[in-house]
Amino acid sequence: MAEEVILLDFWASPFGMRARIALREKCVDFDLREEELLSNKSPLLLETNPVHEKIPVLIHNGKAVCESLVIVQYIDETWARESPLLPSDPYERARAKFWADYVDKIFPVGRTAWLSTGDTQEAAKKEYIEGLKSLEGELGDKAYFGGERFGYVDVSLIPLSNSFYALEKLANCSVAEECPKLVKWAERCMQRESVAKSLPDQHKVYEFLLVLKKKLQPH
Numbered sequence: 001m002a003e004e005v006i007l008l009d010f011w012a013s014p015f016g017m018r019a020r021i022a023l024r025e026k027c028v029d030f031d032l033r034e035e036e037l038l039s040n041k042s043p044l045l046l047e048t049n050p051v052h053e054k055i056p057v058l059i060h061n062g063k064a065v066c067e068s069l070v071i072v073q074y075i076d077e078t079w080a081r082e083s084p085l086l087p088s089d090p091y092e093r094a095r096a097k098f099w100a101d102y103v104d105k106i107f108p109v110g111r112t113a114w115l116s117t118g119d120t121q122e123a124a125k126k127e128y129i130e131g132l133k134s135l136e137g138e139l140g141d142k143a144y145f146g147g148e149r150f151g152y153v154d155v156s157l158i159p160l161s162n163s164f165y166a167l168e169k170l171a172n173c174s175v176a177e178e179c180p181k182l183v184k185w186a187e188r189c190m191q192r193e194s195v196a197k198s199l200p201d202q203h204k205v206y207e208f209l210l211v212l213k214k215k216l217q218p219h
């Protein structure tokens with residue numbers, strides 16, 4: 001039986017971007033299916049992720065894998081012949097998973113920074129930048145988080161760079177000024193085809209978040 005790989009996704013989702021990048025790093029052919037998240041989730045999404053009803057969902061020969069970081073590790077272990085994403089050393093793996101988990105913890109703060117206003121926005125901006133500065137400290141002068149190779153933490157974080165432009169426009173916050181090394185790292189990652197093909201245009205993401213912000217504003 002031919003291998004079947006389906007990815008239930010949403011173009012602007014940083015979590016979906018992670019799965020796209022990992023599949024492309026592994027040169028896996030996949031069927032990308034766009035979900036209408038805001039209006040009409042597909043029966044396949046509801047069936048394959050009944051607990052969270054969220055994308056991304058990877059369906060590999062009929063088996064569903066949910067949660068972006070779980071999906072990335074599944075991809076890394078299933079198609080192990082190509083460019084490893086997670087380190088083989090147990091301690092380095094633990095560190096990589098710690099920092100990927102940290103990215104998940106700061107993402108909602110960034111979302112608040114884009115979508116809120118006033119004091120709430122100011123507090124979120126400050127906390128988000130502090131989080132990005134912690135990540136920049138972990139990166140240090142390395143090319144990538146794992147050293148010389150693009151890997152698991154890079155995959156988990158690079159989707160957030162796709163909304164740095166939106167952060168500047170919606171929250172008047174320049175990541176380039178606050179975290180110059182992180183912006184250089186993001187530019188380096190964008191040189192990779194797996195990343196460039198998986199991240200949408202940042203202006204399109206800004207437009208999307210602007211519409212979302214207006215929808216969320218109290219009338």
Ligand SMILES: N[C@@H](CCC(=O)N[C@@H](CSO)C(=O)NCC(=O)O)C(=O)O
Binds near residue numbers: 013066
């Ligand atoms: N922890 C999960 C988060 C996925 C998620 O929030 N997916 C969103 C789209 S991106 O904002 C989603 O599917 N939202 C639909 C909903 O909330 O109903 C992961 O890492 O995969």
